[in-house]
Every structure is written in C-alpha cells, then in structure tokens.
Amino acid sequence: MKPLLAALGWALSLSAAAAPCLPSADLIARDRQYEEALRVGDVAFxxxxLADDYVWVxxxxxxxxGKAAVLERSKKPAVVHKSRTTSDVHAHAGGDTVVLxxxxxxxxxxxxxxxxxxxxYQFMRTYINVGGQCKLLSVQTMKVWSSPSSG
Structure with missing residues (x-):
C-alpha cells in the first residue's frame, strides 16, 4: 500500500508543478493590473x-x-496615459506556462x-510559474491601429 501512496503522491506533485500559475480568468484580471501599473508607473507591482529575465519586444x-529598463522608466513616466485597456484576450496554456x-x-x-x-496593439504575454508564483516572462506588442485625435 505504501508504494502505491508514494506513487500517487509523486504523480500529484508532478501535476501540481505543471499547473498554470493562476486560473485563466484570474490571470487575465491580473494582466489588466499590469496594464494599469504601466500606465501609472507602479514600480512595486x-x-x-515581472520575472527576473523579463523582456518586452x-x-x-x-x-x-528588460525588467531593469521598464522599472527605471516607470519611476518617472514621461507621460501618464489617459487609459490602457485590454480586449479580446485569450489564454493558451501548456504545462505551467500561459500565453495571453x-x-x-x-x-x-x-x-x-x-x-x-x-x-x-496586438499583444502576446507569456506567464510562467516560478516557485509557485506567477511571473510575466515576456511581452511582444505590434501596433495594429491608430486614431486621429478624439475628445
């Protein structure tokens, strides 16, 4: 019986280790906080x-x-944008990695x-599980549309 319990415990630990860092809905909500942190320069958040190896292309x-450059720029934002919002967000999970x-x-x-x-901008953001914590590892953005002045 003990070998069976040990095998079950090992299998459960493997599946937990390969689980995404947050459920998709929670990760999308946290990703919105990332946008707001960029908007207002929330360096602590x-x-x-951000993962230590974070990169934004x-x-x-x-x-x-990299992470250091984004943190430095966020300390004194040159511009505080009117808003940063996301839409049409989809989560793609594989193991403990999620791409939004x-x-x-x-x-x-x-x-x-x-x-x-x-x-x-169209974006892709890669989130990983680092020691049980969800971290943003990489971002790639591509401008798809610009408006004339509004108001």
Missing amino acids: LDRW HNLASQTE RGLSTVEQWNADGKTWRSNR
Whole structure:
C-alpha cells in the first residue's frame, strides 16, 4: 500500500508543478493590473510581477526592454496615459506556462490636454510559474491601429 501512496503522491506533485500559475480568468484580471501599473508607473507591482529575465519586444522590434529598463522608466513616466485597456484576450496554456493574446488600447492626451489619440496593439504575454508564483516572462506588442485625435 505504501508504494502505491508514494506513487500517487509523486504523480500529484508532478501535476501540481505543471499547473498554470493562476486560473485563466484570474490571470487575465491580473494582466489588466499590469496594464494599469504601466500606465501609472507602479514600480512595486511591476517589480513583483515581472520575472527576473523579463523582456518586452516593442512594435517591429523598434525597442527591446528588460525588467531593469521598464522599472527605471516607470519611476518617472514621461507621460501618464489617459487609459490602457485590454480586449479580446485569450489564454493558451501548456504545462505551467500561459500565453495571453489580445488587444491593448492606449489612449494618450494630446498637448491641449482636452483631446486624445488612441493606439491599439496586438499583444502576446507569456506567464510562467516560478516557485509557485506567477511571473510575466515576456511581452511582444505590434501596433495594429491608430486614431486621429478624439475628445
């Protein structure tokens, strides 16, 4: 009986180790917090949420940032955007890795402070389980649409 229990315990530990860091709905909600943290420069949240090896590849590989660069930029954001929202988000899980794919709409104030413009990006974000904690490992964004001024 003991070998059977040991084998069952080993199998359960393997399945737990290969489980996504958060259920998809919870991860999508936390991903929205990531967008807000980027918007307002919440360095504490970003520091906890980003994996040590984090990398963000921006539109057409125009820029690549690691964790240190994003944290430094977030300390004193050059711009606080009007909003950052996500839509059409889908989760793709394999083992303990989840890739979120969706659209991010970033609204930025124009110089007049009354009107704004929007940019929409397709994103893919890879989340991993690191020692029982969910971490954002990588991001790739691609601009798919820009608006004229609104308001």
